[in-house]
Amino acid sequence: MSIYFNNAATTWPKPPCVAEAMKDFLENGGANFGRGTSSGRDLETMGMVLECRERVARLLGGWENASPQYVTFTANITEALNTVLKGYLKPGMRVVTSSMEHNAVTRPLRHLEQTGVKVTVVQCDRFGRLDPADLDRALGAERADLAVLNHCSNVCGTVQDLEACAAVCAGRGVPLVADTAQTAGLLPLDAHKLGLAALCFTGHKGLMGPQGTGGIVWKPDFAQACDPFCEGGTGSFSHLETQPEAMPDRFESGTQNLPGIAGLNAALKWIEERSVDSLRKAENAVGARFLDGLKTLPGVRLYGLTEMSDGKRLPVFAVNFDGVDNAVLAAELSDRGLETRPGLQCSPWAHQTLGCFPQGALRLSLGAFNSPEEVDKALIIIDQSLKAIGAPSPIAAR
Numbered sequence: 001m002s003i004y005f006n007n008a009a010t011t012w013p014k015p016p017c018v019a020e021a022m023k024d025f026l027e028n029g030g031a032n033f034g035r036g037t038s039s040g041r042d043l044e045t046m047g048m049v050l051e052c053r054e055r056v057a058r059l060l061g062g063w064e065n066a067s068p069q070y071v072t073f074t075a076n077i078t079e080a081l082n083t084v085l086k087g088y089l090k091p092g093m094r095v096v097t098s099s100m101e102h103n104a105v106t107r108p109l110r111h112l113e114q115t116g117v118k119v120t121v122v123q124c125d126r127f128g129r130l131d132p133a134d135l136d137r138a139l140g141a142e143r144a145d146l147a148v149l150n151h152c153s154n155v156c157g158t159v160q161d162l163e164a165c166a167a168v169c170a171g172r173g174v175p176l177v178a179d180t181a182q183t184a185g186l187l188p189l190d191a192h193k194l195g196l197a198a199l200c201f202t203g204h205k206g207l208m209g210p211q212g213t214g215g216i217v218w219k220p221d222f223a224q225a226c227d228p229f230c231e232g233g234t235g236s237f238s239h240l241e242t243q244p245e246a247m248p249d250r251f252e253s254g255t256q257n258l259p260g261i262a263g264l265n266a267a268l269k270w271i272e273e274r275s276v277d278s279l280r281k282a283e284n285a286v287g288a289r290f291l292d293g294l295k296t297l298p299g300v301r302l303y304g305l306t307e308m309s310d311g312k313r314l315p316v317f318a319v320n321f322d323g324v325d326n327a328v329l330a331a332e333l334s335d336r337g338l339e340t341r342p343g344l345q346c347s348p349w350a351h352q353t354l355g356c357f358p359q360g361a362l363r364l365s366l367g368a369f370n371s372p373e374e375v376d377k378a379l380i381i382i383d384q385s386l387k388a389i390g391a392p393s394p395i396a397a398r
């Protein structure tokens with residue numbers, strides 16, 4: 001069995017309760033709520049979806065006393081971010097973002113730019129950190145209508161000071177959208193307390209759910225200010241010819257990924273039973289062990305923060321080795337039983353910021369199920385792989 005160090009792509013394995021809940025839903029539940037006769041199965045599905053919304057609202061700090069009404073599900077965070085950005089930004093508006101964004105943000109923004117939206121990118125430092133003072137300057141330079149920020153880099157694990165950034169946005173009266181793909185389930189989050197206009201999340205990373213799940217925790221008035229880009233098929237308000245304004249229906253057109261939501265619901269219960277803090281601390285502990293070992297490898301170049309400091313970084317590491325192509329190394333690691341991800345990880349801006357564009361970097365991302373024994377074994381596999389592909393010795397490389 002391989003050692004899995006690609007948890008930033010999707011966490012694996014999932015807690016066993018996730019697959020069990022999905023199987024149970026498909027075999028014993030399986031109704032499409034709001035589109036039937038209110039049979040027992042319809043009501044059970046409705047109850048399960050509501051329970052999942054409530055869990056998301058509790059975990060991520062939903063608005064209106066954690067009301068499930070303002071949690072809407074999407075297929076993933078890419079869809080969530082597209083829904084918010086394309087639903088809110090109109091020609092002539094200006095949006096401010098950072099140089100550490102994933103292309104789930106940068107591509108919709110470049111698309112919107114073609115329609116007349118102005119995009120301002122705030123440069124982060126070489127460790128991937130956004131200075132809230134720089135954000136403030138960018139927001140104040142000219143009228144800004146929206147800010148969208150990555151909470152934790154999927155390339156190097158740097159965590160932004162979301163609280164300080166949210167305070168800056170509030171001070172300027174600019175709605176803030178957060179990309180919490182890498183942090184939901186691992187860092188404490190409270191959309192309401194932070195005053196976020198929208199907190200976008202994905203279900204299959206730190207939240208431990210299945211692929212095909214994600215969503216948005218909305219500030220109520222911001223939800224009304226966004227136009228849904230998909231309409232119809234809500235199973236509700238069938239007398240209306242136009243999309244209902246009521247939440248969550250406004251942003252949930254078509255049959256939802258109900259087996260996925262059943263799996264996500266079970267995953268969230270699993271997290272509640274353990275706590276976000278204990279899961280993060282366990283991941284950080286194996287992360288620190290790995291980081292210490294990584295630094296001793298010959299010719300290593302580490303991008304991002306060099307210490308495992310709680311709340312400032314997560315165990316997502318980006319490295320290159322002198323004279324080594326990170327794709328060749330990743331293939332060798334894979335052959336020897338270590339799963340990683342080379343290249344640009346959908347985030348060319350982040351690699352430019354960190355100084356590893358266009359070659360990208362080898363990303364090694366640890367998760368809840370990695371053990372100290374796996375860390376030690378992974379370090380040996382990397383060392384052996386470097387030798388096997390003929391990495392130059394540090395002296396020869398100089």
Ligand SMILES: Cc1ncc(COP(=O)(O)O)c(C=O)c1O
Pocket residue numbers: 008009076077078079102104150152153154179181182202203214
């Ligand atoms: C920071 C960040 N944003 C967005 C995404 C897109 O996630 P998904 O594929 O679940 O839409 C990812 C996935 O790697 C990510 O790390």
